[in-house]
Amino acid sequence: GNSVTQMEGPVTLSEEAFLTINCTYTATGYPSLFWYVQYPGEGLQLLLKATKADDKGSNKGFEATYRKETTSFHLEKGSVQVSDSAVYFCALPYGSSNTGKLIFGQGTTLQVKP
Amino acid sequence: DAGITQSPRHKVTETGTPVTLRCHQTENHRYMYWYRQDPGHGLRLIHYSYGVKDTDKGEVSDGYSVSRSKTEDFLLTLESATSSQTSVYFCAISGVAQTDYEQYFGPGTRLTVT
Numbered sequence: 001g002n003s004v005t006q007m008e009g010p011v012t013l014s015e016e017a018f019l020t021i022n023c024t025y026t027a028t029g030y031p032s033l034f035w036y037v038q039y040p041g042e043g044l045q046l047l048l049k050a051t052k053a054d055d056k057g058s059n060k061g062f063e064a065t066y067r068k069e070t071t072s073f074h075l076e077k078g079s080v081q082v083s084d085s086a087v088y089f090c091a092l093p094y095g096s097s098n099t100g101k102l103i104f105g106q107g108t109t110l111q112v113k114p
Numbered sequence: 115d116a117g118i119t120q121s122p123r124h125k126v127t128e129t130g131t132p133v134t135l136r137c138h139q140t141e142n143h144r145y146m147y148w149y150r151q152d153p154g155h156g157l158r159l160i161h162y163s164y165g166v167k168d169t170d171k172g173e174v175s176d177g178y179s180v181s182r183s184k185t186e187d188f189l190l191t192l193e194s195a196t197s198s199q200t201s202v203y204f205c206a207i208s209g210v211a212q213t214d215y216e217q218y219f220g221p222g223t224r225l226t227v228t
Contacts, residue, residue: 032215043118043204043219044157089156093215099164100145100208100215101172106156 002094006105023090118220137205
């Protein structure tokens, strides 16, 4: 079945540094891929998504490209801010197509220091 | 923001007592999910619903039951709480499973079983 592997954290960066959080997946076909973000004390919220191979999802300065050759969907941001401190989850669908189920990576904690 | 509320937001209970968590949505979405979040495990699906009175098990369903008698409400019950069920519980909703898979999350319920 589908699975996702995410780089372990925590990741600690200084403000304005470049961010990469790695995500690789195993899947049948080419499912949509997602990045979710969880700010302290809150639920997850969708950060960006890509619905087909070679698509680039982007939002709030974050980007991720759906690369089928390397089965990867790495999250990047050119200049992080303290407000980006959060836990980031990579996710993709699994199971029957009529259930909407998602499988999530372990989560990567990002801490940005001023 | 998607209209999802969870109640209670915090609960402390004793081992062996029954506990019911409520998820309420105002979006009229068909699909609803219960997850638990634990350090080192990311998010794990407990149960999900694909319509009124239609529910199914997720990957960690033992010790939990659910009910959905109305589109807007999805209840999670711990019949006899154990310390291993201490966790943060999230409800999520989704409108269109087959073509979107985007899920919207509630704010979470922190449950402590002593």
